[in-house]
Structures are given as structure tokens and as C-alpha cells.
Amino acid sequence: MNYTFDFNAVTLAPLLQGLWVSLQLTAAANVIGIVFGFALALLIMSPYRVLRLPFMLFVEFFRCTPAIVQIVWIFYCVPMLFDVFLDPVTMGIMALGLNLMAFNAEAYRASIQAVPREQLDAGIALGLNPLQRVLYIVFPTAFRASIPVLLTNGIVIFQQSALVAIVAIQDLMYQGKTLATETYRPIETFTVVALIYFAVSFPITQIVGLLERRRQILVS
Amino acid sequence: MTTSFSLPLVKMQALHKSYGNGAIQVLKGIDIEMKPGERVVVIGPSGSGKSTLLRVMMGLEQIDSGSVNFDGKPYISSDGAGRKTQIDTNVRRSIGMVFQHYTLFPHLNVLQNLILAPCKVRGEAKAKAAARAQALLERFGLGAKSKAYPAQLSGGQKQRVAIARALMLDPKLMLFDEVTSALDPELVSEVEQVILQLAAQDMPMMIVTHDMWFAKNIASRVIFCAGGVVVEDGPPEQVLGAPREERTKEFIDRVFHIKQ
Amino acid sequence: MTTSFSLPLVKMQALHKSYGNGAIQVLKGIDIEMKPGERVVVIGPSGSGKSTLLRVMMGLEQIDSGSVNFDGKPYISSDGAGRKTQIDTNVRRSIGMVFQHYTLFPHLNVLQNLILAPCKVRGEAKAKAAARAQALLERFGLGAKSKAYPAQLSGGQKQRVAIARALMLDPKLMLFDEVTSALDPELVSEVEQVILQLAAQDMPMMIVTHDMWFAKNIASRVIFCAGGVVVEDGPPEQVLGAPREERTKEFIDRVFHIKQ
């Protein structure tokens, strides 16, 4: 290896600016994913076929196509088809939020279905009405059970947010690419960018691991 | 209690129940009358429908046909024409049930588990319900555990909390479905003592158990079910000690080993 | 058996065992001698170290100090200086064990479960092992199940297969750790019958059980353990029927309810 490193070329300011955008995208997408994902979960579990089917299709579509295709599609095709023009960051939030919604809906569904039937039986035996059973038994237990998956999905979306660089939203990846082409120092730039992503994700994955271990102890 | 002693507390008539759209016939015509103050122990082979019977009584299952009256009022009925079972939810509230697997709500602590139903169902004030709950817990030797979460309790403690929770609604009938069979042998008796304590106060109950000693000590009447029908019904000395039916005898010998 | 009858089959000396680097002392000096043909039932409160004792005998656990001789040969030993426990794996092969939770290999069918060890350990020919296995299964009333997978069997059937699997290696001692306590009450006796059948052939065994009837019928000797030591040791009539130690009596009363 005859390469001489020069990390001085990597100016942190634009990268941190980009990180700020990435974090904003991630946070907003997570709000959408966590809130509307739950509504979506209820819809795909609806007893009515006509209601259930279109939303199931929606979920499966987002789960079974590459995120980059979704982002490019939403970015270019939505304006052409529907004549709506939103600023790029809003579009990015929409794309990532819809994607996360689909994945979170699945997580919610799984944990709602995992609420043991006995818990509901106990609710009936205690005279709780159906709404009270959902409110006081199903929601709290299901939500708690889904927290680790929601967090994991949240981190995944942080990483997927790098894809918006391809549609020129000025996130961390975009700033990294720009810096790399400006300075002709791709190794240093991409290494620093990767480390920044890692520095944000890693602590959260550790927290998820901790939560999961604690849950296992609680459940057993 | 307001009911006159001659009226039955529970009157089941021709109960039929199947699973899988009639594929598995579980109850094939059950008629049981239970007087107030009676403690009925139900025994029978695995799969004979004991749990199903209790679940029907609790209003947890649809029935195919038959009816149940409770305390003189119609409670459950189905005309057998495939329509939904009619269950009177007001009547249902006067029945309490404890299950084999601890069904405490894991996200609530002991006190919260106890006061959830009184507050939400009857709109009782939190403080008042909490005071009643604490008193009940003291009585069951769990006074110190009111802030603990279910995961921090032993199996026996969980079952005692579950019993206390059911009692918070002042039930007129308690159902117990193998409440000790998931417990370590050493923890069985602490739960059984609590139920015996209730029995001493003349609480009417229906109990499914495999514990011979407990059955003998708690029952005022024993019913042996097999194949979805009542095979033998009588005082414990008869059904457990000197069964008249061959099937009862064979079952008692096999499960309780008592005769050897 | 080649051993002369005066020699002990098992001789445990000053067994000490702790978990968590000495934090939890489980066995605090156990000395048990067992003669060939003896059937020792071990009883005691939960956490008293019964399972640990059997696991040590099976060579599944390291010990802190002490030794076990088997059939006159040194089998397990540890000098207490923190060095690894010495376990003679050849001797270990002459001991069989059945656990509380069916530990059949779920991806192998019944026959494959039975012949895995003989083929891999002793290099027995597949056909020969299969023939022996089939014969054993017939004897245990499982002749028709040899192609079934564990998931397709009832709990009682699984435990009988587990016993057959252990017998395939012609053990000189069998260990049973609460083999019926995870079973439905009705399935208990089919497993106990199989063990009684082995007892009738003078198979030496050590059994942990909470089933009073079974303990009485199988034991030639009962040991009551508590707090990591042997509290009482004697014939079943004594330990179960008229215990000399206060702790034994209290335990028997509580767990077996027999005295009430």
C-alpha cells in the first residue's frame, strides 16, 4: 500500500450539517412510522376483507421492493403523476416515513397477535368491555413488546436515509459524496462518513440489545 | 345473598358445544344444577371438556345450543340455529375465574392489577379500590407485594394475586381451572389454603383439579365428566371413595393411584 | 453384573458443588453409598440440590471438591484447588439419565433417536442397533411409533422413548430427574409403569420424584436432602411413613398432604 492518508482534507462542518439533515429525516420518519404504523397495523388486522386487502398490499409493496426504487419513484413520479411539489426534505421524509410505516405495521401486528389469549380471557372474566380490553390490555403489552423492533427499524431507517443522497437531498451521505469529489480524497471522506453513521447507530443497537435481554428475563 | 335457598344458583340445561364448526364435539348435553354455597369439584380425563365447561360458564365461549340460568335470571342461551350465543354481560360480572396459567397483566403491578376492573367496570374511586385491594392482599399474606410486578413473584404468589383480583368484583360464584397444576409442588398448598379460606366463608365455587387431597377437602360435591357428558355426580365420599360407575373407578385408580 | 455384592456400586465422598464461583453453595458435603440393585429415591425441597446431585453423577457438572467411585473404579474427582474436575468418560458411558423435559432430538425420528448413540459411541451396525431399538420400543408399547417425530408424540410417549434411548447403551445405573412432573396427570402412570418394569429387573437407579405413590412403590431406600446435605436416609417406610427428623416430617406433610 503506497497511499498516504490526509484526513485534513475532510472538513467536518459540511458533514455535520449533513448529519443534522439525516437526523431530522430519521426523526420525522420515525414519528410517522410509529404513529401511523400503528393505525396501519389495525387496518391490516381488520376483520373486513375490503378494508384489509388494499392496506396489506401497501405494506407488502413497501416490504418487497428496494428502498432506493421507492425513493426515486416518490421523488420523480409523484410530481409527474399528481402535480404536487413539496420541498426535497419533505419528500424524503415522506418516502422514508412510508417505508418505515410498512415495517412498523408488521412489528405491531406481530406483537398484537402475540398477546396471549389468556390475557384477553382474563379481561373478559374481569368484566372489561371490548374497548377497555384493547385499551388497557392489548395496547400496553403489544406496544412494550414491539419497542425493540421499533428501535431496530428506526436505526435501519437512519441508515436507509443515506439513499436520499441519490435524489440530492443534502444529508450526510450527500455531503460526503460532494466532499469526496471536491477533495479527491474518497478514502478519508468515506471513512469519516461511515464512522459518523456508526457512531450514531451503535449506541442505539446496544440499547436495543439491553432491552431485549431485560425483556427475556421479565418474560421468563 | 338475596337468593332464597331453594332456588338453584346455576342451572345448566342441555349444553352443547363443539369446536371447528361441529368437527369436535366437546360438550354433548350437560345438565348441572348448583345450589348456593355448594363447592363443586369437576374431575375427568384430559380432553373431557372440563375447561370448556368452565369457560362456557364464564361466557368465554360460544355454545351450540342449551342455556344457563344464573341466580334465577337467564344468563347464556343459544337456540342451536347457528345464531350467536346470547350472553348477559351484567350477569357475567358476578362470576369470577382463575386460570391455570397466571393471567396477571405483566405491565401492571399487583395493586394496579387488582384495581383495574373495579375502577374501569364499576367506576369505583381509585383510593377506595386500592384500600380494599390492600386489605385483600394482607388477608392472603401478600401485603408487602402490592408494588411488585408479576415477573417478580413466585408462581404461588401470582396465583394468589389472581384470586384476589377476581374477588375485587365481589363475585357470587368463583371458577378455578387447575389453578395449582403449573406450580412447584411446594407452592401448591399456599394457593390451596387461600381457596379453602374462601370456602370457609361459603363462597360458591366450581373447581377443576387433579389434586386428590384438595378435591377431598374442598368439595361438597364431585362431578365426574368423560366424553362430554356427566358420568357420575355425588358427594366426594361416593365419587372419590367408592364410585358407582366403572369408568369413574378406573379413572380414579389411574390418576390418583389411591387404591394400590 | 460382575461386581461382587459386597462392593458398593456408587460411592460419593464429601461432594461439594457451588455455582457462580462459590456464591451459591448447592452441595455441602454429600456422602452416599449405593449398593448394586438398590433403587434410591431422593426427595427434598425445591432448590435443595437434588437435580444438581444427579447432574454431578451424570458428569454434567464440575464439582468443587470430593470424589465419586463407580463400580470400584474412580469416576469423578476434584482436589478442591480450583483445577478442572476429572471425569472418566468411559465410566460415564455406563450411566444413563432421563430428564424432566423431554430431551429427545426433535429433528430425528424415534428410531434415529434411539440408534444415534449406539452407532456413534460404540460403532454398532445400524441394522443391529435398529433391531434392538425396535425390540425395546415394542416392550414399552411404542412399536408403532418408531417412524414418528418427537413433536408427534404425547408427553408420556416422549418420556418412554427417552428411557428407551438411555437403555440402548446398556447402562449399569439409571438416573431419573422428575421425569413425570411435566406430564398430564393421566400420562404419569404409563411412564411410571415402564420404570417399575425396569426395577423388576433389578436395574440400579437414582430417582428424584414428587410423586408419593411412585416413591413408595419404587424405592428400596429414600434419601431426604435439604440445604445441600443429606438429612435423613433410610427405607421408604421410615422416611416417608415415619420420619425421624423434624425437617423431613414437615416437608412430607407439606408436599404430600398425606397426614391431613
Add this chain to the structure above:
Amino acid sequence: MTLDFSILLRFENALLLGLWMTLKLTVICIVLGCTLGFLVGLMRTSRNLALRAASGAYVEFFRGTPVLIQLFWIFFCLPLLLGVELSNMVSGVIALTLYMGAITSETFRASLKSIGREQLDACVALGLPKRAQVVNVVLPQAVLRAIPTLLSNCVSLFKESALVSAVGMADLMFVGQNISNNTARPVEVLTVVALIYFVIAFPLTRAVSLIEGRILKKLAI
């Protein structure tokens, strides 16, 4: 605007060619990635601290950074660092294999961990030699239990492979964008590209739940 999907017929071959590249890349990386993942999964449960730390760092890093940056890094930095020339295909295979290895190692680790201690106790009680314990008891169960998650991992890889278009590999996504530029019909082209991905991935996800049900039933877990 009016949509006209018929223009895509002219590019049937191009799309198939792109799909072929995507599938080739996916299949190669599945094979290599699963192998790597299995070895790393074993390393992560190893008693050797150095092995554990190294494999842990690898997995955490690849799970903690976007695949896009991994691709960029391996495409443009790795050759410089190693001082060797790597073709696009080789770079793509390396990048996606490392990604796949990281996610499957977690799958294998979980499935190894899910084999209860009782199974190993039973092995000892039966006197099984170490080799038979691993080959006849642990491995088959670990692989069986891992299958459903491995399949999901494969679907993920298939989807992530679309990212190689960003570094200029002519996969399905790249070809799609190329066509959309030439025909000025992005809506039709991108929609069809998305549908192609969907048509392949969806049955696979269905298969996952089917197989999962079977395995759960068979092993009665």
C-alpha cells in the same frame, strides 16, 4: 398525464439483462455471504476473546453503517488500500457478501443460541463424542431453525442489491434509469422496475412464513 406502458416492450431484453445482473449478484452473494455468516456466527460464540471481539466488531460495523457507504468504500477505497485492481463485479460481490455475512451471522448465532442446554446435556448423558454432538445434533437443528430468517435475509439482499446502480453497475435499477432517461418515460419505467422487484420478492416472503410454520411444527418449538 397519460401513461403508455407499451414503450417498455422495446426494452424487454435490456430489463431482462439488468435483472440477470441483479439475480447473479444476489445468488453469488447469498452463497458466499451465508458461508461467511456461518463462520462468523461460530466465531462470535467462540471462547477465544480475540476471535469474538474481531467478529463482533465486523458485524456491528456492517450493521451500523448504510450499505450505500459500504459500497462506496469498497468500490473506491479498498482497491487503493490494497493496491490491487478490482473489477466492478468483484467489488460488488465483496461489498454485498460482507453485508450478507454480517446479517446472516446474527441469524446463525441466534439459532445456535436457541438450542437449549438440555440438548447438550442429553448428548453428554448419551456419551456422544464431540464430533457427533456437533454434526448430528447441533448443526442440523441450527440450520433448520435458521432457514426462515435466512430466507428473509436473502430477500433483503435482493433488495439492497439495487444500490449497486449508484456505483454504476448495470443492474435492474441502473438499466431502468437508463431507459427512463432515453425514453423520457420515468413513471412507466420506474413503476415496472418496482413491480419486477416485487414479483420476485413477494413470493419469497410468503414462502418464509410457510416454511416457518412447517419448521415450527416439526420441531415443536
Add this chain to the structure above:
Amino acid sequence: QTTEGYWQGVQKAGTLRCGAAVAPPYVMRDPATGEYSGFFADLCKEFADVLKVKPEFVDTTWDNIVAGLQAGKWDLSLALNRTPTRAMAVQFSIPAMEYQISLAYNKNNPKIAAGAASVADIDKAGVTLAVMSGTAQDKAISAAVKNATVMRLPGNDETRLAVTSKRADILVDASDTNQLFTQSNPEWAVALNPTPALAKQGVAFGLPHNLSAADVEVVDIFLEEKVATGHVDELIKKAVDDVLKGAK
């Protein structure tokens, strides 16, 4: 012999690897076959003939066309503008032609005043300029605008898509490239060559950093002749014709 020339090495390998990112009419990729055309691609083929090796086009993007050369993924990059900063990372041949930057836009777009002629006229807040990330036009426009937003996209496909889908207002590209774009979208697309000119640079082959002066000279001499004889102009004309024919 101590050092063997770079091109001898290529001859030994048997193929000349050319890094190609799309920018019609310089470099074009037929989506149906994946084959490359355009006049720089033609030049590359002719240079391969000189070396008596097969040309091989490696797909890439404008973002990576320098990095790929640095990483040794190919032997020369097609249609690279000569800029001083790039020259610090890679080497250049002599220019094959001069290029300038034009601005293409939708003539119905209210944000762009009718008489716009200079960069200053369109440099307003709210105006988005789409440009291929990492290209010379990217560098030039980024330096020139103060108020408008620059939207850097990975390739020609995306920049055109951005303007077509109205995600961006103006497409900043080489004037030849933009001319092709307006000619194939005559209903709405127009282009203007800003005055003063944004950049006048030579377009050349990008060459690895470690090439010796003698190796660079091989390419220079090859190009010198093609330019002088007017052969390059012929190739350009042919490429433009091809594009316009294909659009119909």
C-alpha cells in the same frame, strides 16, 4: 529493462478499460444492449485499435469517474474536463474539444424571466439547478451561484428526470448535451448559453496519476492527429445525428 511502459502492460492484458459515465453526445449507453457510443467512446475504440487491444467499457457515474481511475478500476476515463483540482488527483491528455456550459429549462416556467441571459439573471432564491454531481459543470455552477439551490444528482438520467418532473428548474450541462435534450423535447425545453460564459474548458481523457510523461505523450500524440485532421468533428456530428435519429 527497468520500467515497462503503461500501455505495454495494457497490451499484455489484451483489453483497454475505459470508465464511462453517460453524457450525450460525448458518451451514450444503449439501454437495450448496454453498448456504448458517442464520440468519446469512438475515440476510445480507435485508441484501442492503435494499441491492438479490445476496448472494454466499464459502467460508472460522474461522481465516481475520478475515484474509479484513482482506484485503478480502468485505464482511462472518458470525456473528463480539464480542471486544476482534478489535475492534482489524476492526469489529463490534451483536450479533444472545447466545451461550454448551457442552461436548459422549461420555457413555461414562471421562475425564469423571459430575457434571462446571464447566470445572475437566474441566480434567485427558490430556483433549483440540477447538475451531475462531480462534473466540471457542477464545480463551475457551484462557484458561480449565490442564491439559487444546486441539486447534485448522480447521473445524466437523474438530472434530466429532475427537470422533466419539475423537481428542478434548470438543467446545467455541457452545451452539446443540453442541445440534444432540447431538441428531443422541443415542446417545452429551451437552452441558453450564459454570457459571460460559465466555463470554457478542454474535454480530455483522464489518465492514471502514476503514468509517466512518455505514456501520457502516447495519448496526446494520438489525439493531436485526430483533432488536427477534423476527425473529431466528424465523430461529433455522427453522434449528434445518431441521437436525433434515435429520438424519433
